[in-house]
Amino acid sequence: MKKILGLFLFCVLTASAHAQQMNAGSQVLVSGRADIKVVNDQAVISFYAEEVDKDKTLAATRVNQKMKTSIEYIKQKYKGIELSTHNYHSSQTYEEVASKNANGMPIVKQQANGWRVGQYLDLKTRDLKNLPAMVAYLQKTLALNNVRFEVSDELSKRVEAERILAGYKNLNERIAMIAQAMGRQASDFIIDSVDFEGGAIDRSPDRTYGRFFTSTVSNVRSDKIVEPDFEPGTSVISIRVDAKLRVK
Template sequence: MKYLAAVVLLACAAAHAESLPTNGTLVVVPAFGEVTHVNDQATAILSVEEIDKDKAAAASRVNQKMKQGLDLLKKADPQASLKTQGYYTYPVYAEETPPQPGQPLQTRKLRVPASWRVGQSVQLVTVNLDNLPKTVAAAQSVLSLNNLRFGLRPETTRQLDEQRIAATYQNLNERINAIARAMGRKVGDAVLDTVDFEGSGNYSGNRVEVTGARVIANATNVRAAEVAEPSFEPGETVLSMRLVGKVRFK
């Protein structure tokens, strides 16, 4: 009898849950979409650094090598965009021996630089990825490759924006259909009240999230006349979008 009574109560509860009215219900539905594209642009940072007791000598060698490096980059990839940056000059001091216990403190002397460190960097932006290993190898005869990353050209990103919006809106429709079935309602009973492509509000996160495959290369300054070509894999970039829709059931 106790078992039978429990079954009856559960059946009543289920019937009550199924008959829960949903007329006029407003449902907030987040949706997501993303598109993937092979990276078609590379940004490389190359630099040169010299250390010398003579500040002028160090600066002179840096200036000469940077000029040689720029000429090599322009010759290897004439269509690349170049921008010099990060010129620095600062002193390097010799390490001072700390006083031993019981040794009297000497009068502090004016510190004199033991040498000078001078350096400069150049940024290269190119879409010629097939020729990139050859370009970098040519410049590495006088410059060091400090950083390399791949991404999408602005033109490519704009072209993919329409696909990203379509994928996100399709996901919204799929989720609305699933919610309607779960609520025991027909999709035709639902009216799309609001579509927020900005993703604003407490229920949403960032509008666009861009994550790309990145390749980082670190290299020391190479003095050889010729450098073997490095190997790079551009990878791909995923462009994602989030929107929030409000659906009201009749």
Template sequence: MSRFLIRLLPLALSAWVACLHAQVPVQTAGALVVVPAYGEVRQPNDEARATLMIEEQDKDKTAAASRVNQKMRQGTEIVRKEDPQAVLKTRGYYTYPVYSDEPQPRQGSRPPQIIAWRVGQYLDVVTPNLEALPRTVASAQRVLALNSLRFGLTEATTRKIDEQRIAVAYRNLTDRIAAIAKAMGRSPADAVMDTVDFEASGAYAQEAHASKAMRAAPMAMQESVEVQEPSFEPGETTLGLRVVAKVRFK
């Protein structure tokens, strides 16, 4: 073997190895790609949902019910006066006996002794007037007790935000399609959407109705007692939307 061939052999071997490792172009024509995307919008809360309640206990069931009826009527009038925009709904009127804790004798079939009656009722308040909310609650607390409070978005704001989150989610989808096309060595113009599926992400589950509140312990209140206004921070609600598209490349 000549010296020329000996020198050429390593070069030929290197070229042959390079050919083995060379990537074969992947054909993407007609490829169907599933592309997930997500859009999220945050909005300050503009609605409050408060639950006020009253509970009385007395040996006389009629006396307990009478006080509950009177205080609920007074509390309702106070809320209406302080916040004419509020939507009110009474619910959950209950009456049940309170039994003695003393141990009963083993012999005999005497039922447990009723020592009192507990009567109560709830008042739901929905209002967009967050500025007056502390004053409204403080005034109502002279008669009723605040059982729960949560903030959310009005229906009008929710509809407005729904349009925004659809736009944000779709924009994220087109950006991801463009990025995928670039990674595949294709032009975004070659991508054709076959299917677009919008579905709720579940990020605003905090807007669903809260579970039934537990009954609070009875509290003795006097209408003449001034209650200091509480401090509330409405916060914000995050609404998200998930979209999945099937994209076919030409």
């Protein structure tokens, strides 16, 4: 332990001596960082419709009808919801048919027996209060693919000032620590330039990310879907501030 402490003191004294020998005009690069935790205020929900039929036209018609009915319901019932459809697809389905080859040996062949048609519908909304009822209703017609929660652009703009101030504060704290480690004062450094977007804005969900689950209720009718429970969780909005310092 004494050897480790001695080595540490030696390194500190060496760094301090070197720092004091730095010529005026020498440059030092410093980065600060801040993480702002924000409650998610927006949900992105993905549904899909899929039908299988021997007749491709019939399968496509049923998918189209499901999508049309669902979109019309959302537009009439709710306001401010962004809708987008994507990944409209159709492909043949196959079944295995047993047969024999020219030598009489049993083989299995893939034989087309129908068509699979599907389409996805994505919704983006900040109306989290009515989200459970909307999701439960749409599940009567569409299949739920996934739900995720995030920070909206509007909320991100509102916390922009807090994000910048926190990043700049951390930068100054690091400058003070570096100056102390180098045996100098923070006032010995002049800031030549500051980049508030040294790193891309990160809105990564933290460990309390949004999730949902459906309650289990006994003696519920088969045609009634219980509303899911949602917990939007939080996200972390980060910033990195890079500064170029010059020794006086």
